[in-house]
Amino acid sequence: MPVISVPQAFNEEDLYVDLESMFGHRLFLKCEGFNFAGSIKLKAANEMVESAERSGILTKGSILVESSSGNLGVALSMIAACKGYSFVCVTDSRCNLASRQMMEALGSQVHVISHEHGSGGLLGARLAYLRALCAADDRYVWLSQYTNPDNWKAHYFTTAPAIARFFPELDVLFVGVGTTGTLMGCARWFRSWHRRVRIVAVDSVGSAIFGDPPGRRMIPGLGMSVRPPLLDESYVDEVVRVEEADTIRACGDLAKRGFLFGGSTGTVVSGAMAWLECHETSGLTSVAIAPDLGERYLDTVYQPNWVRTVFGDEETDVSEVLHRDLAAREPSTAQGWIL
Template sequence: MPVVTGAHELLDTEVFVDLSGPLGVNLHLKCEGLNFAGSVKIRSATWMVAAAERSGLIGPDTTLVESSSGNLGVAMAVVAAARNLRFHCVTDAKCNPSTIRLMRALGATVEVVEEPAAHGGLLAARKARVRALCARSSGYLWLNQYENEASWLAHYHHTGPGLAKEFGALDVLFVGVGTGGTLTGCARYFRDHHPGVRLIAVDAEGSVNFGGRPGPRRIPGLGAAEPMPLVDAGLVDEVLRVPEADTVRMCRRLAARGLLLGGSSGTVVSAARTWLAAEDPDRALTAVAIAPDLGERYLDTVYDDDWVTRHFGAAAAAPLTRELRA
């Protein structure tokens, strides 16, 4: 029986969901939200804090500070609370309200940036605020999830090997891309140890991570308003971009089966289903998609009929339960 002494020690419950029935494709979903942070970001947060401590960067007067659209902020709040550290999260107006409340419940200071920067939007504004805090006081430490190698090393040493252990004959892996830590760590692991695995990056439409055309994005998580330093297009075989309306529809489709997943997860699953339906009609491939988060934090957005109708139209908010039971 696994026993942990702190919330930050629970990184993986090794749960996979077979989606062949609900979606009609041969796809296993690795659920990363079954930890105290509710997302895959617990790994990056834990590794970044541990690396900083080993380097002697964290002292008794240190306040960790980070820019986050949601999941990493919650993960840092969990790790900071478990390690008795102070944490200041700079987020923005697109962050789910429940996520902000959750971080504050964990003891974090949360600052919400309302105005986007002239270049780089809300992300650039958040990063500018973090830099200002660090310039104001030497007690602030920015671990910088956007450039910190510990962010992807966590997945190189943990997520990638775990997937290879469970799926020795893995053919295709779908990984969502935000800051790039999960993708880079997994891609580098499989390139080094199992180069035959096809790596497919999933990005949100409107993101510029792979040189896409910038556009509005309402769902926090995947995608970026400026290229992420950790993202290396040379590590992947293919990039799939998903419109947010498809993300919403997939989230609601899975919720009708009892799987309340987050926006990032809905994006990855939507891309995986479309690709597999076209490329693997005989269901001969072994495919896994990494689901970064669960859905409770999206109750005010993705799962709210009024919000969905306002942004994506009534069709996206239509219930799918009857269709799934047919």
């Protein structure tokens, strides 16, 4: 058993769930939520903070600031508390209550944006607020997960080689997209690997990451209202877009088997299964990355009243949204594009 003195020193890297018995397709789910931050965002947060310290940007007396829909904010709150920094997380009304409470419990200040900023939406408003903060006081250090190459480097040095060690015959990798840090780090690493790996990005319907107009998205984590600066589409083979109702179905199906995963994971699993349903998978080794666990989604994705409020006009039966088997749905519920 490891003995640690700082919370970021622990992260379970080699845990996978075989989903074949649940969904009928061979898919290994890499679980990234078993650390003290509860999500894959611990890796990016730690890499960005340590890089800023090495370069002298982040010093004693600095105040960390960042925009986050939840998971990165929790990870930075944990690291800031450990290292003695103040941290201000700028989020919006879609952030889960549990994530806000966790950040505050760790000593961080949480500023919630409730009004959109022109065509940039809530994210644009968050970024505008951050720019104003930094312009007003030079103690503020904005790590900028959306533009910071250390975001993707964290996964280039950790996530991708860990998958390769466990699955030396990997054929397809499914990665959910937000800032695209995980996607770009893994795709860059596998581009120079000894065998061809197909990189499939999984996005939310309503996201503008791959050129679609932004639309309503109620589940935080994946998707963005603008194209992320870190994205290089030349590393992506295909894109699968997932409706949020299918995200909820996937989470419900996993929960019925005892696995409580987060909304981002539900989106990735739904997108991966839709892709596998449309392809010849005999002998194929496929891995999907599960960014988070489900505790922070108990008042949203796993709450029937919230589901009824959000999807009531679109779904006549809330229990059908939560409990219809993902394996039984029609393949056409997700859309894929080859880039």
